[in-house]
Amino acid sequence: MSKPFRTLDDADLSGNRVLLRVDLNVPTENGRVTDATRIERVASTIEEIANKGGKVILLAHFGRPKGGPDEANSLRPVAAAVADIVKRPVAFASDCIGQVAVDAIARMKNGDILLLENTRFHKGEEKNDPALVAELAKLADVYVNDAFSAAHRAHASTEGVAHKLPAYCGRAMQAELEALTIALGTPQRPVAAIVGGAKVSTKLELLGNLIKKVDILIIGGGMANTFLFAQGKAVGKSLCERDMADKAREILAEAKTAKCRIVLPVDAMVAKELKPHVHARVVDVDHVADDEMILDIGPKSVVAIEEVLGQIKTLVWNGPFGAFETPPFEAATFAIAKTAGFLTRDGKLKAIAGGGDTVAALNEAGVAGQFTYVSAAGGAFLEWMEGKALPGVEALRAK
Structure with missing residues (x-):
């Protein structure tokens, strides 16, 4: 070959x-x-x-x-x-x-x-x-x-x-290109992607490409709020791009056609303001009050995602689940990162992660070393996940 x-x-x-x-x-x-x-x-x-x-x-x-x-x-x-x-x-x-x-x-x-x-x-x-x-x-x-x-x-x-x-x-x-090939080029299936971060608008191309490539798409972070809002749920004061609701519904419909299962939070950790050690509570996503904001996914959602991790062979991760820099809203990201780390260490999973916030979260959770590969390349990693050809890489292809 x-x-x-x-x-x-x-x-x-x-x-x-x-x-x-x-x-x-x-x-x-x-x-x-x-x-x-x-x-x-x-x-x-x-x-x-x-x-x-x-x-x-x-x-x-x-x-x-x-x-x-x-x-x-x-x-x-x-x-x-x-x-x-x-x-x-x-x-x-x-x-x-x-x-x-x-x-x-x-x-x-x-x-x-x-x-x-x-x-x-x-x-x-x-x-x-x-x-x-x-x-x-x-x-x-x-x-x-x-x-x-x-x-x-x-x-x-x-x-x-x-x-x-x-x-x-x-x-x-070479290590980066080999890891990316494992992740989305010729991955072992089933393959899942975790996409978190604040905004749907900045990751539209990414979501569009992943729907065609992965079996399960797990959506977290502020982006998930936009999808919940698009499904008619009240999200209170949460970070949410209300003008992207139609686009979110389109993505859900496209995923159905492509037979890609989308996993959204079923419960959330909410608070009235974002600051360290603020009083927070866990609610089902149907019960977010008008003066509250979703700042992390809840324990039922974590369990559901950990179950998915146990069923797949390959994971690609870009973006945290909550406002992980502010305790207690790091809980879900760290728990899921640790589970992915254990499964990878035991040879049950190939886990590739990238993007600045993701790398910071995995380092903070102490599991970056257990992942198959952690990419420090923000923009290039994202463009590659979006399915774009990278000029600097294309120029190195064997003629």
Whole structure:
């Protein structure tokens, strides 16, 4: 069986200049990196290329500079953080193209690592300008993309260069693509998706795509309130997009046609205001008072969802069930996350999760490590779940 993507196993690295696109858009404070998770994710790719005798030329964007170089958005401080994690020296070049970059690369020996300055200091990056693409391609013999989180953007460094040089997936990109294939590409059935979060309007395409792909769709978060409202239930002061009621009914009808079962909350945790440790009560979804808001799903709903988890083989999760940052409204999300974690650990379930809030909730529940895969790529993960082709990924397909 041929592989859909070329990986480092297929690449000739020794003695070659390897342009490695990574995501180093990390949070910093006073010139120090405060969360190195993204660097840790690409460390194994950096080390592997260096160990195989490639010259590792790191390419990344940082922040949103306005049309030119500015000190606040320089990648210089990040070089030290990368060196710290890969336990090797990392040189820095103050531009990503031109003589500065050419000279810095000329000084490299096999196995050396060099970080080039922020690609977004050039306007051509986000425009995927052929002139910038050509300048970048001149710098290397091989292109490796290990930045799945930037793969939904057709930029010069994420997509353009991949067409000019022999192009491969890095190990983090490879792991992400393999996990996504398990999740929705060729999943073991039955497969269920959990979609939470605040608004139906931002996840319409997602719901539309999932109905066709999954056997069971579990809807939570503020989105569920819109569906309950569409079914004629009173939702009080809850977050609810009343103008999306027709759309919600349409989605329910489409799901029926596609033989996709939709699971909505049957009970809820409600309170008169959203603040920590506020007085809250559990009610059936038919009994939400006018001055109350739904802030989490209730225990009967949790049991129903845990039963579903016991019957399926694959789970894709995007979005929490309640206002999990504010206790006691984390209860349902954490309980369901723990059940999914146990089932995955015991080999009964493949669970793939992604999106900022979801990752935060799983980390807080202490179960992220038990999931088959947790994607840190917000926008790219969501677009992939919506069934969209990601330019940075498409460019790496085996021709």
